Amino acid sequence: MYLYNSATHKKEELKTHTPNHVEMYTCGPTVYHFAHIGNLRSYIMEDVLEKYLRFAGYSVNRVMNITDVGHLTSDADEGEDKMLKGAKREHKSVMEIAQFYTDAFFADCQKLHIKRPDVVQPATGLIDDYIKIITKLLDTGYAYLAGGNVYFDTSKLDRYYIFNDHNEEDLAVGVREGVEEDTNKKNKNDFVLWFTKSKFEDQALKWDSPWGVGYPGWHIECSGISMKYNGEYLDLHCGGVDNAFPHHTNEIAQSESYLGHPWCPHWCHVAHLNTTDGKMSKSKGEFLTVSLLEQKGYDPLAYRFFCLQSHYRKSLVFTWENLDNAVLAYNKLLAKIANLKDEGGVDEAVRAEYRAKFSKEMDNDLNTAMGVTVLYDVLKAKTSGATKLAIIADLDEVLSLDLIAKAAALREKNAAAAAQSAGAFTVIAEDGTPDEGIENLIRQRADAKKAKNFAEADRIRDELKAQGIEVTDVPNGAKWKRI
Numbered sequence: 001m002y003l004y005n006s007a008t009h010k011k012e013e014l015k016t017h018t019p020n021h022v023e024m025y026t027c028g029p030t031v032y033h034f035a036h037i038g039n040l041r042s043y044i045m046e047d048v049l050e051k052y053l054r055f056a057g058y059s060v061n062r063v064m065n066i067t068d069v070g071h072l073t074s075d076a077d078e079g080e081d082k083m084l085k086g087a088k089r090e091h092k093s094v095m096e097i098a099q100f101y102t103d104a105f106f107a108d109c110q111k112l113h114i115k116r117p118d119v120v121q122p123a124t125g126l127i128d129d130y131i132k133i134i135t136k137l138l139d140t141g142y143a144y145l146a147g148g149n150v151y152f153d154t155s156k157l158d159r160y161y162i163f164n165d166h167n168e169e170d171l172a173v174g175v176r177e178g179v180e181e182d183t184n185k186k187n188k189n190d191f192v193l194w195f196t197k198s199k200f201e202d203q204a205l206k207w208d209s210p211w212g213v214g215y216p217g218w219h220i221e222c223s224g225i226s227m228k229y230n231g232e233y234l235d236l237h238c239g240g241v242d243n244a245f246p247h248h249t250n251e252i253a254q255s256e257s258y259l260g261h262p263w264c265p266h267w268c269h270v271a272h273l274n275t276t277d278g279k280m281s282k283s284k285g286e287f288l289t290v291s292l293l294e295q296k297g298y299d300p301l302a303y304r305f306f307c308l309q310s311h312y313r314k315s316l317v318f319t320w321e322n323l324d325n326a327v328l329a330y331n332k333l334l335a336k337i338a339n340l341k342d343e344g345g346v347d348e349a350v351r352a353e354y355r356a357k358f359s360k361e362m363d364n365d366l367n368t369a370m371g372v373t374v375l376y377d378v379l380k381a382k383t384s385g386a387t388k389l390a391i392i393a394d395l396d397e398v399l400s401l402d403l404i405a406k407a408a409a410l411r412e413k414n415a416a417a418a419a420q421s422a423g424a425f426t427v428i429a430e431d432g433t434p435d436e437g438i439e440n441l442i443r444q445r446a447d448a449k450k451a452k453n454f455a456e457a458d459r460i461r462d463e464l465k466a467q468g469i470e471v472t473d474v475p476n477g478a479k480w481k482r483i
């Protein structure tokens, strides 16, 4: 498979340390609030990537962290402890907040058919591992103590910038406005591995360490968690594009300095979801969550379909109108699949041909938009309904749009509606003045015809004629008039 590699800035074949096996790591959510659909775009695309790797014959071990301490997301000791803020807001303990939003995150994932990674590790669960890494970094001179904190010394690296050739100007982007510069740092980009000095009041979670009671920096959690569950050689690291700098850059710095060898050769970053005003998370004051989509009557899988229709490296603009268009396309696709009949047997040669067609698109930097169009090609193919359904089920192992089950439900619904409208016999008075007696006779005549009792049907027609009533048959009913 060819996948764009942010570390080399080109599309490259995914090469793994162990043949046919991928050790995969994805940065997980911060659980002090609900995930917005922009965050979830990354998880959808990473889910498709994992499922495609399995489809392509790899075994995959996918690991993800849960950032369950709000202050870990801050690169410096700055701002506010978001977890603590969430806890105060909701009158819960910090760990209750973390558990609540972790559960909410996975509930959203389930609705979007995002598979749970093989390993999910809350950051607070591996403190000893971070301490072990930091201790070695201090021993080997990659880290230093200053002002009570432990910092990583970026000047010790031959190459710090992996994803971008940052200049000093660009680096200002990584530093938020209004944040005081940390004078303990030897170099501008040095980052904290362990804090013992916190500006936060009522710091909720602290651990003992060789450097005093405190808490780890954010970046160390992903290195520690990945090394524990993926081993020393990670094949593929994914995350949102906003993670590339400084988070992933720092992960590489500390991991490779600790291991003494290259850590992860392939980096995959999912672009942003934007709203028309450029900012994600809120649109016209609405916080865009899966629950909001549901409240507005949208199927979460229609949002998944919306994401799959565009390439993961292109930023995607969210508007309700764009989502409506995706809903239309998704429903049309389901309607077409619902019309397929499971008959004629499965032609395995044709099936293999379309699986290969799909793979060709997905092997090309996970081109899900083209992968989806293969579904339309399948629908048009000159082959049996059973073959088409088999191929669609195969491709949906990766796309996870619930195509077969939803199409079957739609087919049943259509059949029920058809049966109902077939049974409904409408009688229309052409002059607009209905007459119950006459209309009952017309219905009795229709029932007699249906029962093939033509003599009775003719008798009723004659009786109506005698009353000066002319009946004309129309589809699913009859109309009548006085003559």
Ligand SMILES: [Zn+2]
Binding pocket: 026, 027, 028, 222, 239, 247
């Ligand atoms: Zn991470």
